[in-house]
Amino acid sequence: MSLVSIHEVHKYYGDLHVLKGINLNIEAGEVVSIIGRSGSGKSTLLRCMNGLEKYDDGTIILDGKEVSTDEFQIRRLSESVGMVFQNFNLFPHLTVGQNIMLAPTLIRGMSKPAAKELALDMLGKVGLADKFGQYPEKLSGGQQQRVAIARSLAMQPKVLLCDEITSALDPELVGEVLKVLEQLASEGMTLILVTHEMNFARDVGDRVVFMHQGKVWETGPAKDVFAAPQTAELQQFIGAVL
Amino acid sequence: MLLLYTQGLCPCGIARMNYQLNFADLLNYQDVLLSGLWMTIKLTIVSTIGGVLLGIAGAASRRHRNGFLRRAAACYVELIRNTPFIVQLFFIFFGLPAIGIKMSEIEAGVLAMVINLGAYLTEIIRAGIDATPKGQIEAARTLGLSSRQIFFRIVLPPAFARVYSSVVSQCIIVMLGSAVVSQISVPELTYAANFIQSRNFLSFESYLVAAGFYLVLAFVMRLGLNALGSRAFSREEKPA
Numbered sequence: 001m002s003l004v005s006i007h008e009v010h011k012y013y014g015d016l017h018v019l020k021g022i023n024l025n026i027e028a029g030e031v032v033s034i035i036g037r038s039g040s041g042k043s044t045l046l047r048c049m050n051g052l053e054k055y056d057d058g059t060i061i062l063d064g065k066e067v068s069t070d071e072f073q074i075r076r077l078s079e080s081v082g083m084v085f086q087n088f089n090l091f092p093h094l095t096v097g098q099n100i101m102l103a104p105t106l107i108r109g110m111s112k113p114a115a116k117e118l119a120l121d122m123l124g125k126v127g128l129a130d131k132f133g134q135y136p137e138k139l140s141g142g143q144q145q146r147v148a149i150a151r152s153l154a155m156q157p158k159v160l161l162c163d164e165i166t167s168a169l170d171p172e173l174v175g176e177v178l179k180v181l182e183q184l185a186s187e188g189m190t191l192i193l194v195t196h197e198m199n200f201a202r203d204v205g206d207r208v209v210f211m212h213q214g215k216v217w218e219t220g221p222a223k224d225v226f227a228a229p230q231t232a233e234l235q236q237f238i239g240a241v242l
Numbered sequence: 243m244l245l246l247y248t249q250g251l252c253p254c255g256i257a258r259m260n261y262q263l264n265f266a267d268l269l270n271y272q273d274v275l276l277s278g279l280w281m282t283i284k285l286t287i288v289s290t291i292g293g294v295l296l297g298i299a300g301a302a303s304r305r306h307r308n309g310f311l312r313r314a315a316a317c318y319v320e321l322i323r324n325t326p327f328i329v330q331l332f333f334i335f336f337g338l339p340a341i342g343i344k345m346s347e348i349e350a351g352v353l354a355m356v357i358n359l360g361a362y363l364t365e366i367i368r369a370g371i372d373a374t375p376k377g378q379i380e381a382a383r384t385l386g387l388s389s390r391q392i393f394f395r396i397v398l399p400p401a402f403a404r405v406y407s408s409v410v411s412q413c414i415i416v417m418l419g420s421a422v423v424s425q426i427s428v429p430e431l432t433y434a435a436n437f438i439q440s441r442n443f444l445s446f447e448s449y450l451v452a453a454g455f456y457l458v459l460a461f462v463m464r465l466g467l468n469a470l471g472s473r474a475f476s477r478e479e480k481p482a
Contacts, residue, residue, distance in 0.1 A: 052380055071389060078386030089381035093400045095480050102395065103385035135477040148381075155385060 001064070003028040003159060003190055004049060009058035011044060018044050019055065020214040028158065031191045033201035033222065036211035037237065042194045045211070046161050049192070050074070050081045063158050078107065082152030083161040086168050088144040090136040090151070096123070097132040100151045107155070115154075122150035126180050142173030146180055159190040166197055178204075198241055202226045210234045265447050271438045278434025279455055285348075285430060286417040286463070289355035293416065294409070296356055297363025298402075302393060304368045315364060322361030328422050330354050335426045351423035351430075359416040366408045370401030403475040410467045414460050421456070431455055 002025035011019035018041045026032050034042040047053040049060055051067050051074040060067040063080035067073070090099050100119035104110040110118070123129045126146035136144055145165055152160055162181070166174045178197060182204050185191055195201055201208055201222060208225040210218040210233075218225065218234045226242075229235045268275070303315035322330065334357075335350035345353070374397050382396045402409070424433035435452035439445040 050384060052384065071383075074383055075386045075388065078384060081384075083381070083384040085377055085381060087375070087377050089375070089377040091378060091382075091396055091400075093403065093475070093477075097480075103387065106391055106395075107386040133480040135479070137477060138479070151385070 001061075002026055003030075003063060004192070005059075005061045006045075006049070007059045007061075009045070009048060009055045009060060011041075011048060011053065011055045018214050019048070021058070022216055024209065024216060024219075026159075026190065026192060028190050029188045031185045031204060031206045032193070032209060033205040033207070034192065034194045034209045034211060035196075035198070035201060035237070036217075040211040041214040042211045043163055046163055046192065046194050049161060050077055050083055052083075075107070078103075078155060078157075080158050081161060082155055082157035082159070083163065084145070084148050084152055084165045086164045088136070088141070088148045088168075090144055090148055092136055094135075095132070096128070096134050096136065096139070096147050099136070099147060100154045103151070104154050118154055119150070122154045123147070125153065125183075126150045127176075140173060141169045142176045145169065145177045149177075149180055149184075153184075159192060160184070162191065162193040162195070164194050164196065166195070196241070198226070198238070210237065212237075261446070263447060264444055265451070267442050267444055268438065268447055268451060271434075271441070274434045274437060275431075275451065275455075278429060278431040279459075281348075281428065281430040281433075282417070282420055282455075282459065285352060285355060285420045285423065285428070286413075286459075288352050289359055289416060289420070290413045292352070292356035293359025293363055293413070296360030297367050297409075298398065300360055300364030301367035301371055301401075302398075304364060305371055307389075319361045319364050322358055323365075327354070327358055327419055328425060330358060331422060331426060347423075347426045347428045350426060351420070351428040354423065355416055355420060358419070359412065362412050362415075363409060366405050366412060367401060370403075370405035371397055373404055374401060403471075406471045406475065407468075410464060410471070413467065414463055417459060417463060418456060 004024070004026040006022050006024040009019055009022040010017070022045055034046065036042050044053055048055045049062060049067060051069045054069045062077060065073070065076055065080065067077060090096075091102070094102065097116065097119050100122055101112070101115040104115045104118055105112060120129055120132060123132060126149055128143060128146055128150070131139060131143065131147070136147065139147065149160075166177050169177065174197070178200050181191065181193070181200070185204050193201070193205070203222075205222040208220065208222045209216055210225065210231075212233045218229065218231050225234070226238060229238055300315050300318065303311040304319075306312055331350065331354040334354050335345070335347065338344070378396055379392055382392045387396065420430060421432035424430060424436060427433065431452055435448040439448040
């Protein structure tokens, strides 16, 4: 069974039909890039996958658990799925270390020393072990985003959702974040990214999902999709962004 | 002004300028004065702590999922903000015994102060909570935190830090407002000043000294609470 199976998912914002019957299966270890114009529903789809948005019809099964916005279910899901946001969303009143240790101690019931070791380990992974005692506001955007990734990884999720995680960064800081993602991909982490980084989608991603008008318009292996787009809409989109 | 002069009101004013200050006679009452000061300090400490806790509970209720709690907290805030403190105090001390709720002067005074401060702090802290970026709550949910954990660990601490200076000001207002509880004979600073001037008729000196004490108290309280705040909300690097 797929790690993520999305079946006939519909979502409305009032009268606006934003997801129009999405079907998508994602296997463990895959790196999937969801691309498309703004308003195509890609962020909404991602946010439906971990219960941040409610979908109105269809089913999403993630790691064998049905996704819903019920608080208890979101907590269960948090064991399987992590999320990194465009605006980092680090907790400003906690140090980098405390940001990472919070969920493992509260949710996993980990002891403080064990959580600290884990936090240092995760910070090492993103190259920021020396920032453990620092507050987020003292870090650059790229560093904050790497801490946010480390914070998600500390919960040992099976899949990491990334919602335009480089869009709020200065261009010179994008690289350091993408490098971390690339390393995670090479370690076999399942990544689902909503992204505008087409080079990354093509070079690191396994599969590309092109969304258009609330539908999965075209999907396929990353290299093929970019080399030989099948639909006129994707051709146009690629032409505009590359 | 000229009119006042011609009407002879000025000589009367000038005559008062000859008043001889007499602080020495206040010294006979220094025990009364100091115990009044101490009572004011105790009232302030207890009502500040109680009021802050009530304000947090109130703010949490104002933003709770439960609609009944939300409405109850809103009613509480409006009821207290739109009635005079002295009426609240009299209602608690003189009114409640009619339905069998009796308490001492001090208990009634503290209760009135806590309820009053709690209402104002509910609104102040709620404003701080409303300024929380939505993304932080989403990040916390994604990490698996419960609503309660999110409120106490993610939302409240920065919200409180955000509005801390308003919280301090409100606590000082309530400290100064504690003068009103002299009206139900709580032996605090204003009560002491009243008491002294009724014995020796040195109204000018008694109230001047009381005012001086309040001024110093307010000043020290602001300094102390600000120092406490900058310590608690410091974002200096912490050793790993």
